[in-house]
Amino acid sequence: MRLAKYLAQCGIGSRREACRMIEAGRISLNGRIAKHTDPVRLDAASQCLDHIACDGSPITAAEPLAYWIMNKAVGTDCRLLMQDKTSLIHWLPKTPRLYPVGRLDKDSRGLLLLTNDGALSHRLMHPSFAHQKTYHVCLDRPFTDDFIAHMASGVRYNHVQTLPCQVRRLSAVSFEIVLTQGLNRQIRRMAQALGYQVIDLERIALMTLDLRKLAQGELAAGHLRPLTIAEITTLKTALISA
Numbered sequence: 001m002r003l004a005k006y007l008a009q010c011g012i013g014s015r016r017e018a019c020r021m022i023e024a025g026r027i028s029l030n031g032r033i034a035k036h037t038d039p040v041r042l043d044a045a046s047q048c049l050d051h052i053a054c055d056g057s058p059i060t061a062a063e064p065l066a067y068w069i070m071n072k073a074v075g076t077d078c079r080l081l082m083q084d085k086t087s088l089i090h091w092l093p094k095t096p097r098l099y100p101v102g103r104l105d106k107d108s109r110g111l112l113l114l115t116n117d118g119a120l121s122h123r124l125m126h127p128s129f130a131h132q133k134t135y136h137v138c139l140d141r142p143f144t145d146d147f148i149a150h151m152a153s154g155v156r157y158n159h160v161q162t163l164p165c166q167v168r169r170l171s172a173v174s175f176e177i178v179l180t181q182g183l184n185r186q187i188r189r190m191a192q193a194l195g196y197q198v199i200d201l202e203r204i205a206l207m208t209l210d211l212r213k214l215a216q217g218e219l220a221a222g223h224l225r226p227l228t229i230a231e232i233t234t235l236k237t238a239l240i241s242a
Contacts, residue, residue, distance in 0.1 A: 003029065003052075006040040008118020011063045011097040012054065015122045021054065028053045066096040067232050068114040069209060070224035078103035078112070088112075091224065101125060101206075102133075102182055109221065110135070110203035111211050123239055124206070130180035131239075134205040137187055140197040142172040150194055151177065157193040162186065176204070208234045 007018035007027070019036065021027050027034040030051050041049040052059045070091070072078070078100050080089040086106070092098050098114040101121045115121060123129055152167040166178040177187060188198045204211050209231065211219065219225065227235070 001040045001042060002036075003027070003034055003038045003040055004036065005118070006048070006052075007054075007059070008122070010059050011099075011116035012059070012118070013099045013121070014101075014118050014125060016125065017099070018118065026055050028056075063096045063116055065117045066098065066115060067117065067120075067227040067235075068098055068224050069219065069227055069231075070112040070114055071211060071219045071221050072104050072109055072112045073221040074107060074109045076222070077106045091222065104203060105185060105188070105201070108201040108203065110201075111206055111209060112203070112224075113206055113209060114224065120236070120239070125182065127181060131207050132178050132180055132205075133182070133203060133207075134176065134178045134210075135187060136170065136174065136176055136200075136202045136204055137191070137198055138174045138200040139191060140173075140199050143175075143196060145169075147194055147196070148175065151175070151190060155190040155193050157189050160189075162190060208238045 004015045004018040008015045012018050022034055022036055025033050029038050043049055076088055077086045078088050081087045096116050101113040101124050124131055148167050154162045154164050163181055168176050170176055191198050
């Protein structure tokens with residue numbers, strides 16, 4: 001098995017995150033700095049025959065796969081930094097080790113999927129799969145129908161051209177947008193390029209997971225819980241059929 005895939009299965013993060021850790025020289029294999037091309041040897045019971053460590057700490061066998069949902073509050077930083085009091089890591093359980101599937105800006109709020117399933121994280125995060133993420137956005141002032149049309153057709157900023165997307169008005173100052181891209185601070189930069197400032201941004205849904213479908217008060221801001229078996233099954237089924 002490829003090293004990055006094994007690290008993802010062990011709950012280190014997505015394959016992409018595992019690759020970054022390998023590139024940074026944080027992963028060792030049998031006492032030497034690991035390389036991307038290194039294979040991991042497994043026995044007949046899928047137990048690792050190699051000694052793998054991250055920052056000097058041994059990496060043990062893969063944890064059982066876990067899937068949690070969180071309603072992230074404004075002010076929580078999705079980077080897992082123990083020294084940062086605002087870091088998401090202080091809200092997560094000690095075990096299993098969970099990692100956010102994509103990030104929400106510190107100033108943004110809403111649905112956050114947390115898991116140690118590296119394969120699922122990769123499929124949800126990689127832009128080639130074009131999975132839908134839905135947001136509700138409030139601007140600093142009323143906007144015109146031309147603004148909606150521009151947002152929907154794609155906006156150019158910083159040498160980036162965003163893909164066409166679904167946009168509908170919610171009020172004089174708010175709208176819903178459905179993205180299949182995941183560019184850094186994309187919505188805020190799209191709005192800014194058209195002369196507006198985002199004052200509130202909430203992720204409402206990620207594929208089949210939808211905060212609006214939860215029972216009222218079930219998941220208050222800053223709270224999290226494991227996904228139900230039905231929610232996990234529905235999400236994985238949607239990923240397979242997408």
